[in-house]
Amino acid sequence: MEISNLSIKETQKILLEKKISAYELTQYYLDRIEKLDPQINSYITVNEKALEEAKAIDQKISKGATIESFSLLGIPMGIKDMLCTKGIKTTAGSKMLENFIPPYDSTVVSRLKNQGAILLGKLNQDEFAMGSSSETSYYGPVKNPWNLDCVAGGSSGGSAAAVAAELAQFTIGTDTGGSIRQPAHFCGVVGVKPTYGRVSRYGIVAYASSLDQAGPLAKNVEDAALILETIAGHDSMDSTTSQRKKEPWSENLNANIKGLRVGLVKEYRTDQLYPDVEKVYAESIETLKKLGAEIKEISLPLTEFGIPVYYLIASSEASSNLARYDGVRYGHRAEFKNLSAVELEKFYGQTRGEGFGKEVQRRIMLGTYCLSSGYFDAYYNKASQVRRLISNQYQEAFKSCDVLLSPVTTSPAFKLGERISDPLTMYLNDIFTITVNLAGLPGMSVPFGISKGGLPIGVQLVTAPFEEQKMLNVAYALEMNSNTKGARPNVS
């Protein structure tokens, strides 16, 4: 039996039938990680207590625990290294947090553990989630399991690669401008960025607080919906979380999308797409038409300003958020022979200069510049005004359609090293995903094809705030009708 091809529900079935124990299942993943991950580099830290956690779950099962009370009972998972895990190193992909061991679990992690999931380890990513290729990690780049010469995408590259290579049953990533959806597309897995406020940010290393949102990366839409149910919901530790009731998205999944209005964005020019991406995108439109969806063209005229607005706002928030790394309470501190003879400016400057990598430094400086006296109005404030207009346009668009369909990025996974030397070109990768975060909308990517070169290609679905069900239903329908459903990379 090929365990790792099973869905969460199928795995739980064999766990409860005692055909396999949680211990054996965890051991199976740990063995795969040990054997296969050296070439992929998706994990930064493996949880030494994973087997202990699995044993405790087996005891629960033998005492009659059910999946009604523990929705993720016995399921081994990986967590992006942005999310705090009690007693387990949480680096955010940075030298700055190389030795940071959080004294608490982030809300997302504690909710997953409470529902019976087992932590396999912490996943590699771009440093502080700043990047689109997982090449800015202090711990080395993540390789794409479909082609080791290619990037896994980013910033949640480790989270996507680990699911694709079957090094975890599911993973959690974070998405500030596309960081779940883009690596999911590059690695051929499902990735969901929930509505801003659906999922608590408590205990997640902050990059850009008004844009960050955590979400699942999974092998299929049903698993993703189930995980989302577990992590979503109000949290008194994060005042930006919504008090709306979460819904049983996985139970409600419905592939009948007849009459659903699917919008295509006029401004997303298809002549800029790589031929294979264009082809898969066109096929997804045809499939939805055949399934009875009504295809409409809608307009988001401010699309071209999405990238400037995003980088101005995200960098400004980052410069403020990352001010906490001062070498005093936690994190890296530069070495000084005689601390009492060091000037404070030098102490901070050297500590932060050593602890942060170049992409992080660039964004801190960009943000500091945008927020500095004399530039605030022209940059941060102006960007926040344009952000409002972008959000208004989406609201307008959702009056005439239910779901927006688009490519995730213009190309499949690119080669390692190909774009890292030119930050602006790297920023331009994010054109289709980025405005979704600015407006706080839910978005997801779902695999729908494979390029001639053997790389997976996904499509993106976006809906109005808190309408995750609609987006998941369309993804579910596409998944069922995909020619490449269940395709996995050949990793050995």
Place this chain on the structure above:
Amino acid sequence: MIDKKTIKKIAELSRLEVSDVDAEEYSVQLSKALQFFEHISKVDTHQIEPMITPVEIESFWREDIVNQEYTAEEMIKNAPESLGHLFKVPPVV
């Protein structure tokens, strides 16, 4: 144009020690990025309220309970240098 001198100034504000070689590189990259970003000045934003967060923040009630969630030991454990329950820092006065 963000020249090397401006980079040095921003780096100082950001509390980042940046070498001359890096300052040169950042100057080219940030100039290019900002030049591109300046396109937003073309958008008419007259009387538009800046959007600082995408959702309305809803107030909520909770019980006013005193909780001791962490000990001083736990809080000091990640400090690069400490003395008892105190963080050790350079002289600040």
